[in-house]
Amino acid sequence: MIHMPVSGVEMAWWPLLLIGFTVGVVGGFFGIGGAWLVTPTLNIFGFPMIYAVGTDMTHLVGKSIVATFRHWKFGHVSVIIAFIMLIGTFSGIEAGAQILRYLTKIGQAGVVVRYLYIILLLTIGTFMLSEYLRVRRQEKKTGKEVKDVVGTAWSRWIQDTLNIWPTFYCPVARMKVSLWAILFVGVVTGFCAGILGVGGGIIRLPALIYLMGVPTKIAVGTDLFEVMFSGAYGCFTYSLKGGVEVLGAVIMLLGAAVGAQFGTICTKYVYGITIRLVFAVATFLCCASVILKQIASQYEPVYKKGIEALLKQEGFSPGQISSLILKKDAMYHYMVEVANRPEWYAAFMKNYLWTQVGGYLMLAAAGGICTYIIVQLFAGIAREKREKELAAKVKA
Numbered sequence: 251m252i253h254m255p256v257s258g259v260e261m262a263w264w265p266l267l268l269i270g271f272t273v274g275v276v277g278g279f280f281g282i283g284g285a286w287l288v289t290p291t292l293n294i295f296g297f298p299m300i301y302a303v304g305t306d307m308t309h310l311v312g313k314s315i316v317a318t319f320r321h322w323k324f325g326h327v328s329v330i331i332a333f334i335m336l337i338g339t340f341s342g343i344e345a346g347a348q349i350l351r352y353l354t355k356i357g358q359a360g361v362v363v364r365y366l367y368i369i370l371l372l373t374i375g376t377f378m379l380s381e382y383l384r385v386r387r388q389e390k391k392t393g394k395e396v397k398d399v400v401g402t403a404w405s406r407w408i409q410d411t412l413n414i415w416p417t418f419y420c421p422v423a424r425m426k427v428s429l430w431a432i433l434f435v436g437v438v439t440g441f442c443a444g445i446l447g448v449g450g451g452i453i454r455l456p457a458l459i460y461l462m463g464v465p466t467k468i469a470v471g472t473d474l475f476e477v478m479f480s481g482a483y484g485c486f487t488y489s490l491k492g493g494v495e496v497l498g499a500v501i502m503l504l505g506a507a508v509g510a511q512f513g514t515i516c517t518k519y520v521y522g523i524t525i526r527l528v529f530a531v532a533t534f535l536c537c538a539s540v541i542l543k544q545i546a547s548q549y550e551p552v553y554k555k556g557i558e559a560l561l562k563q564e565g566f567s568p569g570q571i572s573s574l575i576l577k578k579d580a581m582y583h584y585m586v587e588v589a590n591r592p593e594w595y596a597a598f599m600k601n602y603l604w605t606q607v608g609g610y611l612m613l614a615a616a617g618g619i620c621t622y623i624i625v626q627l628f629a630g631i632a633r634e635k636r637e638k639e640l641a642a643k644v645k646a
Contacts, residue, residue, distance in 0.1 A: 254297075256495045258573055261295050263501055270309060270502030274509025275620045278317040279516055280529055281470030282452055282477065288502075291613055301495050308485045308499040313506035314478040318471065320514035326471025328422040331432055331464070336476055338436020339443070339454070346444020364544045366445065368537055374456050375533035382527040398466050398522030405463030408434065423468045435461045452533065459526070466522030509620075516623050519630020528619060535615035542608030549604075552597035553585065560589055578602065 251260050273288050288309075292302035321327050353359040385396045412431040419426050439457045454476065458469035485494065517525065554575075561571045561584065574580045578599070585595040 252497070254495045254498055256301065256497075258570075259295070259297055259301075259495070259498075265295060266498055266501040267505040270313070270505025270507075271509035272505075272616045272620045273502075274313050274317070274506035274511075275513040275623050276509075276532075276616060277313060277474075277506070278320070278510040278513025279470075279520075279525070279619075279623050280513075280532070281317075281321070281455055281473040291609060291616075292498075297495070297498075304485075304489070304494040305499045305502070308489070308494045308496065309502040309506060311478060311482050311485055312503040313510050314474055316507045317510035317514045318474045318478055320511060321471030321474055321517070324467075324471070324514075324518060325422065326467050326517070327475050328420055328464070328468055328472045329475065330418070330420060331423065331427070331458075331462070332472045332475045334429060334432040335436035335439075335454075335458075335472075336479055338433040339440035339476070339480070342437040342440025342442075343444035344440075345437075346441040348444075350445050360547055361544075363445065364540055364547070366442075367540050368544070370442065370453070371533045371537035371540065374452075375530045375537065377460070378456065378526045378530035378533070382523060382530065385523050396521075396523055400465050401463040402460050404461055408461055409463065423464050423472075425463060427462070432462070452536070455529070466525050467517055470517060470525065512627055513623055516627040516630065519634070520626050528622065532615065532619055535611065539608040539612045539615075542604050542611065546601045546604035546608065549597040549601040553591070553594035556589070556591065556594060557581070557585060557598075560584060 252263050253260055269288060269291055276282075288302070288306040292305060297305065318327060350359060350363070353362050381399065385399060389396055408431050409426075409428065412428050412434060414428055414430050417426060417428045435457050438461070439454045442453050455469055455473045458464045458473060459466055462469075464472065557575065558571055561574060564584075566574065574584075581598050582595055585598065586592050
């Protein structure tokens with residue numbers, strides 16, 4: 251067991267290494283940070299939410315650098331789109347964060363954010379899945395294999411409507427684009443990310459594909475390039491708040507640096523339309539986890555204010571209270587033995603169990619997707635090797 255000095259959590263090193271590897275594989279394949287996987291998983295292992303988010307943000311920076319470098323070698327990164335979009339993203343995040351602060355002030359942030367998240371994930375997943383099925387039907391009719399779909403009615407409308415100077419040609423994405431179109435998409439995705447309190451990768455990747463009309467693999471690499479900067483900003487802000495468990499982040503980064511290589515290289519052997527299908531499945535699973543969290547949150551009003559007031563009287567700091575509320579033994583002691591409120595503990599256990607189910611669902615989802623990516627990677631390498639051997643025989 252390792253003692254985490256900042257958060258006070260005691261845990262073995264290998265789960266952190268495994269989490270890092272899994273998220274590295276998935277993040278390298280999708281071009282996203284993976285906070286939707288890491289944060290709930292760390293929470294399961296006893297990290298209070300502020301430390302779970304801050305630690306994830308910190309390990310994210312190093313993982314994104316490794317994955318971006320590999321995508322860069324494949325020619326999947328459009329630096330010009332990424333930098334312009336970052337300007338809009340940060341502006342949108344600030345606007346969204348202001349609304350989130352207001353919702354927090356009136357006590358509605360948790361409910362509103364979760365329902366928005368559910369709607370957004372269902373919309374993205376449904377749209378990507380329906381497009382995949384449409385392409386497969388088209389293949390059956392025409393007999394021609396479709397590797398990717400570039401451009402949508404939305405992206406063409408945005409490009410036509412915002413076709414205002416300055417415009418330029420992006421050689422990596424092989425498309426002409428307006429500065430204002432990129433900024434518009436950046437502001438929209440940043441605004442959503444600011445309200446939801448997430449890094450934005452799970453929103454930005456579909457936005458690059460469907461609102462910008464960027465080819466899937468270019469969208470993956472470009473999004474990862476952006477994640478480097480947004481993750482660095484998040485790491486800095488959480489470090490100032492003392493919410494980063496550096497030891498945990500370093501262990502996860504060791505696994506993520508290896509995993510990112512697998513996920514990134516796999517994009518070389520998988521068609522863009524297949525990446526969209528797997529991403530759609532991931533959004534549905536993530537949505538299910540959020541729904542379970544919403545169910546769990548309905549039990550919090552029974553005990554949360556009461557136990558927080560009691561623990562404050564006992565002399566615990568806000569950080570210590572956040573950590574204690576995650577521990578069953580401690581809650582039984584203070585809720586039942588000290589406060590003599592067994593109904594608090596009953597509600598707490600219902601919240602705890604639903605939260606655990608949601609977290610383990612994400613663990614299973616991450617493991618399944620990771621396994622699929624690795625299988626596709628080795629299948630692609632074997633196929634490439636056979637093709638080279640066949641070409642060599644023909645040449646001979």
